[in-house]
Amino acid sequence: xxxxxxxxxxxxxxxxxxxxxxxxxxxxxxxxxxxxxxxxxxxxxxxxxxxxxxxxxxxxxxxxxxxxxxxxxxxxxxxxxxxxxxxxxxxxxxxxxxxxxxxxxxxxxxxxxxxxxxxxxxxxxxxxxxxxxxxxxxxxxxxxxxxxxxxxxxxxxxxxxxxxxxxxxxxxxxxxxxxxxxxxxxxxxxxxxxxxxxxxxxxxxxxxxxxxxxxxxxxxxxxxxxxxxxxxxxxxx
Amino acid sequence: xxxxxxxxxxxxxxxxxxxxxxxxxxxxxxxxxxxxxxxxxxxxxxxxxxxxxxxxxxxxxxxxxxxxxxxxxxxxxxxxxxxxxxxxxxxxxxxxxxxxxxxxxxxxxxxxxxxxxxxxxxxxxxxxxxxxxxxxxxxxxxxxxxxxxxxxxxxxxxxxxxxxxxxxxxxxxxxxxxxxxxxxxxxxxxxxxxxxxxxxxxxxxxxxxxxxxxxxxxxxxxxxxxxxxxxxxxxxxxxxxxxxxxxxxxxxxxxxxxxxxxxxxxxxxxxxxxxxxxxxxxxxxxxxxxxxxxxxxxxxxxxxxxxxxxxxxxxxxxxxxxxxxxxxxxxxxxxxxxxxxxxxxxxxxxxxxxxxxxxxxxxxxxxxxxxxxxxxxxxxxxxxxxxxxxxxxxxxxxxxxxxxxxxxxxxxxxxxxxxxxxxxx
Numbered sequence: 134x135x136x137x138x139x140x141x142x143x144x145x146x147x148x149x150x151x152x153x154x155x156x157x158x159x160x161x162x163x164x165x166x167x168x169x170x171x172x173x174x175x176x177x178x179x180x181x182x183x184x185x186x187x188x189x190x191x192x193x194x195x196x197x198x199x200x201x202x203x204x205x206x207x208x209x210x211x212x213x214x215x216x217x218x219x220x221x222x223x224x225x226x227x228x229x230x231x232x233x234x235x236x237x238x239x240x241x242x243x244x245x246x247x248x249x250x251x252x253x254x255x256x257x258x259x260x261x262x263x264x265x266x267x268x269x270x271x272x273x274x275x276x277x278x279x280x281x282x283x284x285x286x287x288x289x290x291x292x293x294x295x296x297x298x299x300x301x302x303x304x305x306x307x308x309x310x311x312x313x314x315x316x317x318x319x320x321x322x323x324x325x326x327x328x329x330x331x332x333x334x335x336x337x338x339x340x341x342x343x344x345x346x347x348x349x350x351x352x353x354x355x356x357x358x359x360x361x362x363x364x365x366x367x368x369x370x
Numbered sequence: 371x372x373x374x375x376x377x378x379x380x381x382x383x384x385x386x387x388x389x390x391x392x393x394x395x396x397x398x399x400x401x402x403x404x405x406x407x408x409x410x411x412x413x414x415x416x417x418x419x420x421x422x423x424x425x426x427x428x429x430x431x432x433x434x435x436x437x438x439x440x441x442x443x444x445x446x447x448x449x450x451x452x453x454x455x456x457x458x459x460x461x462x463x464x465x466x467x468x469x470x471x472x473x474x475x476x477x478x479x480x481x482x483x484x485x486x487x488x489x490x491x492x493x494x495x496x497x498x499x500x501x502x503x504x505x506x507x508x509x510x511x512x513x514x515x516x517x518x519x520x521x522x523x524x525x526x527x528x529x530x531x532x533x534x535x536x537x538x539x540x541x542x543x544x545x546x547x548x549x550x551x552x553x554x555x556x557x558x559x560x561x562x563x564x565x566x567x568x569x570x571x572x573x574x575x576x577x578x579x580x581x582x583x584x585x586x587x588x589x590x591x592x593x594x595x596x597x598x599x600x601x602x603x604x605x606x607x608x609x610x611x612x613x614x615x616x617x618x619x620x621x622x623x624x625x626x627x628x629x630x631x632x633x634x635x636x637x638x639x640x641x642x643x644x645x646x647x648x649x650x651x652x653x654x655x656x657x658x659x660x661x662x663x664x665x666x667x668x669x670x671x672x673x674x675x676x677x678x679x680x681x682x683x684x685x686x687x688x689x690x691x692x693x694x695x696x697x698x699x700x701x702x703x704x705x706x707x708x709x710x711x712x713x714x715x716x717x718x719x720x721x722x723x724x725x726x727x728x729x730x731x732x733x734x735x736x737x738x739x740x741x742x743x744x745x746x747x748x749x750x751x752x753x754x755x756x757x758x759x760x761x762x763x764x765x766x767x768x769x770x771x772x773x774x775x776x777x778x779x780x781x782x783x784x785x786x787x788x789x790x791x792x793x794x795x
Contacts, residue, residue, distance in 0.1 A: 279554040282557050337547045338490055
């Protein structure tokens with residue numbers, strides 16, 4: 134059995150290559166997209182926000198709320214290492230931390246804007262197993278340093294050649310599982326098939342989860358760098 | 371001349387009983403109000419100071435501050451934000467080398483902010499890592515309402531405030547998780563079991579979770595580190611803390627702790643570290659001083675009025691005294707002594723009334739049932755105290771006021787010519 138596992142592992146792509154391909158499985162290098170976020174909290178009514186997003190590489194990202202009307206115009210911007218939040222009601226742009234939660238849900242700003250795990254983690258392929266009904270590579274990603282949000286990520290990526298991420302468990306420094314992400318509902322959106330729903334669930338707060346549903350995606354979009362300037366937040370461009 | 375005039379002055383109080391009773395009554399009420407005000411003010415000062423010393427600063431503290439740090443006048447100013455390098459070793463050395471400077475105990479603690487999660491409830495959390503065996507004052511200041519204080523050697527224990535236990539629906543034996551972002555940036559967590567729930571204290575401790583120092587160090591990824599070292603002196607007075615500060619600062623500077631760039635290790639006496647508490651105390655004292663001013667003014671007008679009436683009514687008597695050889699200075703002395711006598715009697719009665727009221731309220735405590743009052747008093751209950759110095763100050767002030775208020779009527783009386791006075795009807 135152990136020799137069979139060894140053969141399988143030797144035949145598998147390198148761990149770094151799996152992570153790199155999984156990083157691009159949902160959104161490519163640059164894209165524009167429409168998104169619906171549903172925040173679920175036990176005992177409270179669901180909060181639904183729709184938004185439009187722009188992404189260019191791992192360093193630039195912008196998300197603007199399009200509904201509900203009272204929150205329309207709220208925007209998060211990622212530019213390099215900085216993340217800003219624009220609140221139209223206060224007409225203020227404030228710098229926020231990458232580890233702060235995004236829109237009151239279970240995703241952090243970093244989870245939304247820095248979907249790439251390649252830059253921050255050293256991956257190790259630890260095996261292959263079924264996860265959510267899919268044959269997957271199981272990887273263990275260790276943070277490259279103590280400044281990375283999650284010290285360890287256990288990552289399951291489909292091994293059918295699509296490299297779609299299936300699940301990621303995020304662990305704290307103490308080794309506790311903090312939350313997990315499941316990617317599902319593979320469908321054609323834009324130019325290709327991909328997982329269209331991401332659900333982040335808290336391992337600590339019972340029943341708390343946030344669902345992101347991609348409504349549309351345009352890959353390889355040409356996006357002007359000025360879109361990602363902090364000054365564009367207030368202009369609503 | 372003084373000796374025979376003093377009994378006359380006291381006896382004269384009985385000659386216009388109603389008028390003197392009214393002016394004296396004003397002063398009795400004034401003295402009582404001053405003593406009650408002082409009792410409340412002293413009670414607040416004692417509560418805030420005791421809580422500050424026991425929970426946050428000790429008599430003075432060592433803390434790392436950024437070079438451009440400005441206090442926000444918040445109850446959390448005393449807590450350090452940056453790592454105090456080698457804090458545990460520093461505390462040990464301060465106890466050894468600071469003994470000659472009056473140091474009795476030096477205890478490190480670690481303050482951090484994060485999120486507490488229990489079931490589907492969350493709250494902002496102030497997490498304080500302490501060495502439970504070396505914090506007797508803190509234990510006394512925050513006694514358990516259920517369960518017990520942090521037991522020594524139990525790395526998983528957490529001691530929480532009553533309002534937080536209610537908010538997160540936690541009881542003794544329940545599990546609460548903490549999530550925190552370490553200063554370096556990683557996210558870390560710690561699961562703890564509630565060992566006790568402490569009695570409601572100052573509102574700013576409602577979100578505080580006490581955990582063992584080692585657990586807090588692991589949570590922040592700061593092995594051996596802390597944010598503050600709380601120093602207890604053998605002489606706990608503020609003056610002793612202030613005078614020990616420069617020598618202890620020099621001692622700490624000589625230890626070369628290697629504070630992070632842009633920061634400095636500082637030794638702060640408790641009034642500087644706990645500016646927020648001391649500003650409340652000062653505000654109360656200022657309010658009391660203003661109130662005293664108005665009380666004094668009202669009482670002084672009453673006394674002057676009563677004395678002038680007395681001078682008018684006793685014109686013939688003054689003329690007789692002058693004709694019998696009493697000099698002008700003697701007349702002045704007589705009226706001043708009457709003012710003194712009235713003040714002494716009123717102050718004595720006022721002390722009895724005010725003192726009894728303060729003792730009664732001190733025994734029962736005053737419920738501070740709004741958030742504003744709780745913040746002002748540093749707790750949900752205010753226990754007024756009868757400080758001998760405050761009582762003496764209020765009594766002396768009234769006697770002095772009464773005597774001084776008699777100056778003008780005394781001068782009016784002394785200017786009366788004996789012949790005209792004797793003709794006065």
